[in-house]
Amino acid sequence: xxxxxxxxxxxxxxxxxxxxxxxxxxxxxxxxxxxxxxxxxxxxxxxxxxxxxxxxxxxxxxxxxxxxxxxxxxxxxxxxxxxxxxxxxxxxxxxxxxxxxxxxxxxxxxxxxxxxxxxxxxxxxxxxxxxxxxxxxxxxxxxxxxxxxxxxxxxxxxxxxxxxxxxxxxxxxxxxxxxxxxxxxxxxxxxxxxxxxxxxxxxxxxxxxxxxxxxxxxxxxxxxxxxxxxxxxxxxxxxxxxxxxxxxxxxxxxxxxxxxxxxxxxxxxxxxxxxxxxxxxxxxxxxxxxxxxxxxxxxxxxxxxxxxxxxxxxxxxxxxxxxxxxxxxxxxxxxxxxxxxxxxxxxxxxxxxxxxxxxxxxxxxxxxxxxxxxxxxxxxxxxxxxxxxxxxxxxxxx
Numbered sequence: 564x565x566x567x568x569x570x571x572x573x574x575x576x577x578x579x580x581x582x583x584x585x586x587x588x589x590x591x592x593x594x595x596x597x598x599x600x601x602x603x604x605x606x607x608x609x610x611x612x613x614x615x616x617x618x619x620x621x622x623x624x625x626x627x628x629x630x631x632x633x634x635x636x637x638x639x640x641x642x643x644x645x646x647x648x649x650x651x652x653x654x655x656x657x658x659x660x661x662x663x664x665x666x667x668x669x670x671x672x673x674x675x676x677x678x679x680x681x682x683x684x685x686x687x688x689x690x691x692x693x694x695x696x697x698x699x700x701x702x703x704x705x706x707x708x709x710x711x712x713x714x715x716x717x718x719x720x721x722x723x724x725x726x727x728x729x730x731x732x733x734x735x736x737x738x739x740x741x742x743x744x745x746x747x748x749x750x751x752x753x754x755x756x757x758x759x760x761x762x763x764x765x766x767x768x769x770x771x772x773x774x775x776x777x778x779x780x781x782x783x784x785x786x787x788x789x790x791x792x793x794x795x796x797x798x799x800x801x802x803x804x805x806x807x808x809x810x811x812x813x814x815x816x817x818x819x820x821x822x823x824x825x826x827x828x829x830x831x832x833x834x835x836x837x838x839x840x841x842x843x844x845x846x847x848x849x850x851x852x853x854x855x856x857x858x859x860x861x862x863x864x865x866x867x868x869x870x871x872x873x874x875x876x877x878x879x880x881x882x883x884x885x886x887x888x889x890x891x892x893x894x895x896x897x898x899x900x901x902x903x904x905x906x907x908x909x910x911x912x913x914x915x916x917x918x919x920x921x922x923x924x925x926x927x928x929x930x931x932x933x934x935x936x937x938x939x940x941x942x943x944x945x946x947x948x949x950x951x952x953x954x955x956x957x958x959x960x961x
Contacts, residue, residue, distance in 0.1 A: 564715055566748065566959045569610055570594070571933045573955070575754050576631030578934055580721065581610070584714050587691025588612075590623045591710060591721050595634025597889070614638045621690035622646055624697075625679075626723030627707035628655040628790065637672050646688065648697070648706035649681040650824045654790055654817060661813050684708070685742070698738055701729035703910025705792035705821055711743050717961070718746040720924055724934065725752065726909065727916040728765040730793055730831065739923045747961065749926040749945075753935030754911035756944075758883075764908045766797055773877060773906050774801040780875040781852035784867065786903070787879035789814050789858060791910070792821050794879060799834050802854045807847055808837045810856040811863075815839035859897040867901060876903040914944050921945040928961050 564584055571578035576597035581590050590613060612619025618640050625633045625647040633655070636645060647655070659671040682688060688695040692715070697708040702724045712719040720743060726732055755763075764772075777783050783802075787794055795818065802808045810818070818837060825832025838844055840855075847853075857863040867876070878898070882905055884891040885898075912920075921930060921944070929951040932938035938952045953959055 564717055564719075564961055566719070566750070566931065566953075566961075567957065568931070568933055568953050568955055570596075570608065570955055572953050572957075573936065573938060575757075575934055575936055578632050579608075579610070579635070580750065580933065582693070582712055582714075582719060582721075584692055587621050587693045587714070588619060589621055589690050589693055589695065589712075592626055592632040592723070593623055593635045593639060594632040595630050597631050598891070608635065609638070612640075613643065614640065618642050621693070622688075624688070624695060624710060625651070626709065626721075627651055627702060627704040628658070629704055629724070632724070637675065641675070644680055645675075645678075646680045646682055648708060649683060650820065651704070651706040652676070652679050652681050653820055654705060657813070657817055657820070658790060696742070698742065699731070700725040700735065701732035701793075702726060703729075703788070703791045703794065705790070705825070711746075717748075718743075719748040719750060720746045720926075721750045722752055722912070722920065724754070724911055725916070725920075726912050727919070728763055728908065728913065729910075730766050730797070732916075736919060736923050739920065743924055746924045746926050747928045748931060749921060749924055749929075749948075750931045750933055751917055751920065751941070752912060753917065753932045753938060753941055755909060755913060756932075756935050756940040757937035758909075763913050766793060766908060769794075769906060769908050770797040770801050773798055773879075776875055776877065776904065776906070777801055777803055777806075777854060782848075782870045782874035783852075783854040784857050784863075784870075784874055784876045785854065785879055786857050786859070786876065786898070787907075789817060789856075791879075792817075793831075795856065796821075796832055796834070798854065798856075798879075799837060800831070806851050806853060807844060808834075808854045808856075809840050809844060809848065810837065812839045814856055859894050864897075871901065876901050878903045878905045879907045881907065881909070917941070918944050921948060929959070931959070 567581040569579040578592040578594040609615050620643050623645045628651045656676050663670040684699045694713045696711040700709050709723045710721045883889045929949045930945045932941045942950045
């Protein structure tokens with residue numbers, strides 16, 4: 564078997580991993596670089612047989628719908644099938660339709676997305692002599708997966724982006740012990756390895772903190788990603804009874820989609836009183852107060868202006884977007900007139916989570932770091948295992 568990290572060996576995001584045998588070839592994720600990232604090359608990205616030339620790829624499998632994992636799917640040869648979780652596909656389609664409305668110069672190919680193949684957890688996907696089994700993971704994206712890849716009597720676990728401090732994270736080790744067992748290769752994300760030693764609070768702890776703010780403040784705005792589903796549902800449940808939880812029509816469509824799927828399995832993904840804004844809500848919002856989800860668009864500026872002196876704004880995204888090399892100028896400009904409180908926790912694995920996964924699947928040949936700016940730091944975490952740091956494009960055969 565062969566493994567090539569085409570992109571993502573020394574950077575966060577922009578993930579593209581190839582796994583092949585003499586008979587089959589698959590790609591896991593087709594990610595675009597994050598804005599302001601230090602990509603390994605300034606040249607246009609391409610893979611022979613995948614994005615250009617004659618097709619030499621059985622399938623592309625996507626771990627989840629974040630742009631740094633599927634942002635380059637439009638570049639794929641049209642005859643290559645793409646696989647993604649069923650609900651993740653629908654969320655990505657909603658997001659792409661909205662993005663196309665605002666960015667008509669570089670529209671996403673909606674027909675391509677509609678033709679994505681879908682899978683569910685524990686399906687057996689066969690591509691030549693390669694078998695791929697997806698397993699649910701907890702991440703800041705709904706319907707996200709890690710993959711077990713089996714071929715030639717060997718096993719690879721590709722974690723995708725994951726964590727154990729979310730609401731569903733506690734089941735990961737049980738899943739690995741029951742369905743995966745010992746592997747030959749572990750390919751693991753390491754996003755937080757280069758982001759300091761800040762304490763990572765759990766989603767449950769964050770929910771309690773935000774609940775306290777909601778109780779103390781009548782009018783609450785929350786700025787977070789529209790697809791950070793568990794975060795949003797956590798805040799929905801933290802909102803005091805009787806106070807409207809408000810969003811725009813696009814956000815409501817995303818939440819309704821998740822509710823339809825998730826509430827069958829858990830009351831966490833259910834709700835009764837979430838409204839998409841209309842002027843008929845003005846009186847209720849003035850009387851009862853509100854919790855409103857906002858994003859950095861002009862649509863929300865009149866609301867912020869109206870309640871500027873009588874509200875709390877909760878910023879619930881990575882603090883790195885506010886300053887430093889990943890600074891988002893439009894975000895900073897949007898928030899500039901207002902005071903805000905940062906209440907956020909990461910969607911990525913802590914060092915202890917990576918260590919637990921490594922010890923649980925006990926890789927016999929190597930641990931390969933991806934999605935990190937400090938891959939060598941993994942040697943201090945997966946002690947007793949062979950940590951193999953690859954360069955982008957390097958072939959690892961075993």
